[in-house]
Amino acid sequence: MLKQQKITLMEILEGSPKQALSRYAEWLISSVVLVNCTAVILDSVPEIHAVHKDFFHELEFWSVMFFTAEYLLRVWSLGAKHADNAWKGRREYIFSGFGLIDFIATMPYYLHVFFPLLDLRILRVLRLLRILKLSKYNSALQDLFSAVSSQRRAFGAAAFLLTIAIIVSASLMHIAEGHVQPAHFGTIPHSIYWAIVTITSGDGHVNAVTKGGEVVALFTGFLGVCMAAILTGIVASAFANQMSRKKSSYKAQLRQVLADGVVTQAEKDALKRLQQQFRLSDKEVQTMMEQAQAGKTP
Amino acid sequence: MNHLLEVSTYRRVKQRTFAILEGDVAEPASRFCEIFIASLVILNVLSIILESVPEIHDVAGTYFHIFDLFSVGVFSLEYILRIWSYSEKYTEAGDSPWRGRKEYIFSFYGLVDFLSTVPFYLQLLMPGTDLRVLRMFRLLRIFKLSRYNSALDDMFEAIKAEKDSFSSAMFLLFISCLLFSSLIYIIEGHAQPEIFPSIPAAMHWFILTIVSGWGNVDPVTFPGVVLVVITQILAIALSAVLTGVVSTAYTTQLARREALYEMEIREVLADGVVSEKEEITLKNMQAKYGMSDEQVESIAAQVRAEKNLSE
Numbered sequence: 001m002l003k004q005q006k007i008t009l010m011e012i013l014e015g016s017p018k019q020a021l022s023r024y025a026e027w028l029i030s031s032v033v034l035v036n037c038t039a040v041i042l043d044s045v046p047e048i049h050a051v052h053k054d055f056f057h058e059l060e061f062w063s064v065m066f067f068t069a070e071y072l073l074r075v076w077s078l079g080a081k082h083a084d085n086a087w088k089g090r091r092e093y094i095f096s097g098f099g100l101i102d103f104i105a106t107m108p109y110y111l112h113v114f115f116p117l118l119d120l121r122i123l124r125v126l127r128l129l130r131i132l133k134l135s136k137y138n139s140a141l142q143d144l145f146s147a148v149s150s151q152r153r154a155f156g157a158a159a160f161l162l163t164i165a166i167i168v169s170a171s172l173m174h175i176a177e178g179h180v181q182p183a184h185f186g187t188i189p190h191s192i193y194w195a196i197v198t199i200t201s202g203d204g205h206v207n208a209v210t211k212g213g214e215v216v217a218l219f220t221g222f223l224g225v226c227m228a229a230i231l232t233g234i235v236a237s238a239f240a241n242q243m244s245r246k247k248s249s250y251k252a253q254l255r256q257v258l259a260d261g262v263v264t265q266a267e268k269d270a271l272k273r274l275q276q277q278f279r280l281s282d283k284e285v286q287t288m289m290e291q292a293q294a295g296k297t298p
Numbered sequence: 299m300n301h302l303l304e305v306s307t308y309r310r311v312k313q314r315t316f317a318i319l320e321g322d323v324a325e326p327a328s329r330f331c332e333i334f335i336a337s338l339v340i341l342n343v344l345s346i347i348l349e350s351v352p353e354i355h356d357v358a359g360t361y362f363h364i365f366d367l368f369s370v371g372v373f374s375l376e377y378i379l380r381i382w383s384y385s386e387k388y389t390e391a392g393d394s395p396w397r398g399r400k401e402y403i404f405s406f407y408g409l410v411d412f413l414s415t416v417p418f419y420l421q422l423l424m425p426g427t428d429l430r431v432l433r434m435f436r437l438l439r440i441f442k443l444s445r446y447n448s449a450l451d452d453m454f455e456a457i458k459a460e461k462d463s464f465s466s467a468m469f470l471l472f473i474s475c476l477l478f479s480s481l482i483y484i485i486e487g488h489a490q491p492e493i494f495p496s497i498p499a500a501m502h503w504f505i506l507t508i509v510s511g512w513g514n515v516d517p518v519t520f521p522g523v524v525l526v527v528i529t530q531i532l533a534i535a536l537s538a539v540l541t542g543v544v545s546t547a548y549t550t551q552l553a554r555r556e557a558l559y560e561m562e563i564r565e566v567l568a569d570g571v572v573s574e575k576e577e578i579t580l581k582n583m584q585a586k587y588g589m590s591d592e593q594v595e596s597i598a599a600q601v602r603a604e605k606n607l608s609e
Contacts, residue, residue, distance in 0.1 A: 037476060040480075040497070041476075041496075041497045041498060041501075042498075044480075044483065044496040044497040044498070045495075045496040045497075045498060046495065046496065119484075122484060124480065124484075124497075125477075125480045125481060125483075125484055128476050128477065128480045129477075131472075131473055131476050131477070132473065134469070134473075135469070135473070138465075138466055138469055141466040141469055141470065143462070143463070143466065144463065144466045144467065144470070144539070148539075193523060193527070196527050196530060196531075197512065197526075197527075197530060200511055200512075200530035200531060200533060200534055201510065201511030201512035201530060201533075202511060203512065205512070205516075227534065228534050228537070228538065231534055231535060231538040232537070232538040232541045232542060232545075234538070235538045235539050235541070235542030236538075236541065236542035236545045236546060237542075238542065239463065239542045239543060239545075239546040240545075240546050240549060240550075243546060243550055279462045281458075281459050283459070283554065284459070284550075284554060287554055287557045287558060287561075290557075290561050291557060291561070
């Protein structure tokens with residue numbers, strides 16, 4: 001009896017398509033998170049804090065109760081994930097990225113209760129970490145990370161280039177202007193800060209006074225443009241690769257379905273699921289379908 | 299009999315008007331109509347910009363007024379002709395003539411045509427309206443140009459096709475904005491309370507860093523320096539992600555279009571004869587997708603070669 005409820009609750013919280021309620025649970029949790037983050041931000045403005053202090057305090061109390069209940073329910077219901085061992089599923093959740101986020105997002109309030117002398121600003125930031133709870137509901141974000149991480153070798157190479165560019169231009173600037181403007185370029189670490197700012201924003205906000213310094217500054221700014229172009233190229237090709245990978249696996253599936261000439265309901269469902277999983281638009285699917293059919297006819 | 303003939307002449311005029319206004323390739327006048335309206339729009343926008351300079355307005359105010367009168371006349375005529383002729387869009391037996399008209403009136407271009415013309419008449423009725431507001435509405439005329447250039451449509455379509463990637467990039471931006479601005483608020487808030495008095499003020503710094511690469515604040519603490527440097531690098535990374543999403547969206551859109559065009563050519567070539575009607579369909583499709591002649595030629599050659607091979 002209780003076991004059935006546990007499974008239902010797990011499906012609702014984990015967003016199973018079987019439970020209509022899971023959609024509402026998602027909305028409810030997301031809106032509480034958004035309201036909370038807005039409140040934390042507004043609470044940091046001294047004028048607003050002076051007027052609405054009590055309201056924010058009340059809101060924080062009830063949100064913490066809400067998130068605590070959510071956390072406990074999750075821990076309890078995830079015991080149903082593996083039929084053989086209740087604590088296996090729970091352990092998996094507690095030490096997963098999302099489990100840790102849920103824990104950290106709730107904790108600050110209790111921390112404050114037990115250690116009232118902690119810096120309020122730090123607690124505030126811990127409360128803002130609640131925003132990360134939203135990433136659970138955004139699977140496109142995970143796609144983005146997987147696209148980017150598939151190009152990590154290229155990113156590593158770009159980071160290496162970036163490091164070299166920073167060190168070289170910082171040392172050159174130190175040599176060229178270190179004796180003229182010791183406040184900015186007196187040591188290489190100081191110049192490194194200038195070089196990073198110049199490479200990322202195009203201008204280091206320190207005017208070079210010698211001819212050599214000017215040349216180095218322009219050169220560094222130009223390196224920045226190159227770095228941005230390299231990074232953009234890597235990301236763009238990562239996305240394009242991911243897209244074509246998805247498409248070719250969808251096409252393979254489509255060809256298989258069309259091979260025997262009959263499209264059964266089960267095959268249709270499988271295609272639909274694959275389309276949703278890969279986030280292909282209806283138009284794209286239609287084009288591929290026509291292509292596959294045209295390829296078959298002759 | 300005479301009556302019937304008259305009706306069919308009326309229909310023919312309406313059909314031709316529709317073809318001209320819709321930019322049908324088979325109608326040579328449509329090209330002139332397009333160029334005329336487009337140049338009028340450009341002149342209009344130029345005159346609105348020049349008119350806002352007080353010195354020019356003082357000297358040439360009357361000319362601008364006459365030109366505006368003339369343009370409003372042309373645009374009103376265009377709007378009325380469009381409404382009238384768009385009944386030809388759906389000509390099957392059961393369709394009401396108002397189906398195509400309604401579609402036009404409530405489409406993006408229909409609304410642009412309306413909003414960029416009607417305020418002039420409103421001003422005649424209510425002379426007290428603020429001239430600046432009217433000028434803004436007149437500037438809407440520039441959107442009339444996008445009818446003849448698919449760039450705007452392309453952009454929206456590409457964004458729609460990749461809306462998941464866009465929304466996750468936006469989400470990333472949102473999350474990093476919250477986290478980084480609260481971090482700088484903790485780290486530098488004590489040291490520079492006049493610059494980071496609250497999280498919203500710190501968010502201003504973050505957004506400035508993301509869009510321009512530099513938040514205009516020099517950190518004074520060492521953790522602050524580290525955080526600023528990380529934010530700077532994050533700014534390039536985020537813009538790279540956005541650029542990557544956009545460029546992928548465009549590339550896939552282009553590929554999709556070529557595939558659609560290829561389908562059409564295959565169908566046309568299937569029976570071995572290219573009728574005049576089929577040729578017009580292909581030409582219209584090419585114009586709609588903005589494909590160059592070389593592109594089209596290479597697709598056609600490929601399809602032909604495939605066909606010869608299979609025969």
